[in-house]
Amino acid sequence: MLAVTVIVVLRNDGQQPTADPSRPTPSYDSPYDRMHRRVGEMLARRSAAMLRGDEEAWLADLDQRRTALRERERMRFRNLQQLRPTRFDLASGGALDIRSDSLPTSNAAPPATGRFAINALMQFESDVQPHFAAYAYQVAVSADTVRIVEVFAPGLKTLVNNPRRNGPTVRDAPWDAEPLRASRRGDVVVFASRNSRWDPARYVGIAVRASSFVRKLWGDRPAPKGFAVLMADDREFDRWFAYGSEEPDTDHAGYVNCPDIAEPSGLRKLVIRPKESVAGCRIVLRMSTVDDDHRAYTLMVHEMAHAIGPHLLRNTYHGDDAERLNSPFWAVEGFAEWAENTAGGAAETRAGMNVVKRNWSRYKPMSGDRDVPLPQNPRFYSADDTRTSFNYELSAAFYHAAEQVGGRQRAVDLYTEFSRRPQLVSDTHFILDAQLEKAGVDPDRMWAAHRNLIR
Numbered sequence: 001m002l003a004v005t006v007i008v009v010l011r012n013d014g015q016q017p018t019a020d021p022s023r024p025t026p027s028y029d030s031p032y033d034r035m036h037r038r039v040g041e042m043l044a045r046r047s048a049a050m051l052r053g054d055e056e057a058w059l060a061d062l063d064q065r066r067t068a069l070r071e072r073e074r075m076r077f078r079n080l081q082q083l084r085p086t087r088f089d090l091a092s093g094g095a096l097d098i099r100s101d102s103l104p105t106s107n108a109a110p111p112a113t114g115r116f117a118i119n120a121l122m123q124f125e126s127d128v129q130p131h132f133a134a135y136a137y138q139v140a141v142s143a144d145t146v147r148i149v150e151v152f153a154p155g156l157k158t159l160v161n162n163p164r165r166n167g168p169t170v171r172d173a174p175w176d177a178e179p180l181r182a183s184r185r186g187d188v189v190v191f192a193s194r195n196s197r198w199d200p201a202r203y204v205g206i207a208v209r210a211s212s213f214v215r216k217l218w219g220d221r222p223a224p225k226g227f228a229v230l231m232a233d234d235r236e237f238d239r240w241f242a243y244g245s246e247e248p249d250t251d252h253a254g255y256v257n258c259p260d261i262a263e264p265s266g267l268r269k270l271v272i273r274p275k276e277s278v279a280g281c282r283i284v285l286r287m288s289t290v291d292d293d294h295r296a297y298t299l300m301v302h303e304m305a306h307a308i309g310p311h312l313l314r315n316t317y318h319g320d321d322a323e324r325l326n327s328p329f330w331a332v333e334g335f336a337e338w339a340e341n342t343a344g345g346a347a348e349t350r351a352g353m354n355v356v357k358r359n360w361s362r363y364k365p366m367s368g369d370r371d372v373p374l375p376q377n378p379r380f381y382s383a384d385d386t387r388t389s390f391n392y393e394l395s396a397a398f399y400h401a402a403e404q405v406g407g408r409q410r411a412v413d414l415y416t417e418f419s420r421r422p423q424l425v426s427d428t429h430f431i432l433d434a435q436l437e438k439a440g441v442d443p444d445r446m447w448a449a450h451r452n453l454i455r
């Protein structure tokens, strides 16, 4: 059984340190110190407002004359409420461009304005750990108040002006980008932008069915409490989470956005080790590829099969030998594709296996020194769509075969085992077969079943 690491998160609850009676209270309290204290108190008020669902308190520290800002913050609040934040901590990352000698010392003086880096630590119902997002607030500082005059959400554009070049781990989040409509039932919340032609209420029942299929498959293994499904048109699909900026692609029907886990201090992790797991997964669907309810169902099953085990997903590692240090894509995508085929029914599984049969000689997955019939990480996601489908189905065949030999739960066990280890140590029969035996699946019977499915 896998255990999710629990990290202790220091809450920024705005309390001042208890005074030490043996020391005299400092009598010097500069305008600069006062500004920082007021910003800290304001962030504590906003954090508490988000957690208790108090919209008026969330809006109270804004400059009330800025109606556009007020509407945007109201939108952000209502969007985030639908994700059910279980942790929400805003903390100051420091003043970016305010000089202490520019601060007003009396109420007669005009306010000074400047920008603060705002570190947001957030965890939603669909997450298993908190993630970090880098906002920035423009504030007006008068002698006795601070007011928010603008909020910059983490995005590709704001990143350019951000002195921390490596930037936030969540960019252009849909909840920051546009008003969302949400429909919630059970453990699932389905979103679409307010003017979208896809109505969340129309799809929430399908999402609930997909969720129960995946949860039944998953059993009592560790899992997030809920799923967040975001239905996107083509533009939103690329824009949300800055997805299109990283890997422009037109043929994916869905993806999961899985942010890094925040540092316990509430900051973004600066060094992500390849073995690090992710904080949670948000599901984004390209609705233009969804022809009917059955496709909506199987696509949701595929993405939920990824999202059910965030603690098993690893950050993609870039660098020397990255391909082989990463988890095997066959283990991760094969599992989701197997779940999708299984939910789709016998005909869908057959069609998938036929893709492999038809293209076996063309793609020769066992050429060179390869001795296992599984696709390797390089070229797994190929520019050649047929090769990509071949790789997905060949990977799914591994789990179909494991299910035939050892049953469905053993197949899930194999996913929890192989998704955690780098491909480096899982791509020979020597290693694979030892793991299969350990999991109680006879390797000879397993590979014979695999051959029958795909050759």
Ligand SMILES: [Zn+2]
Binding pocket: 302, 306, 333, 336
């Ligand atoms: Zn997938």
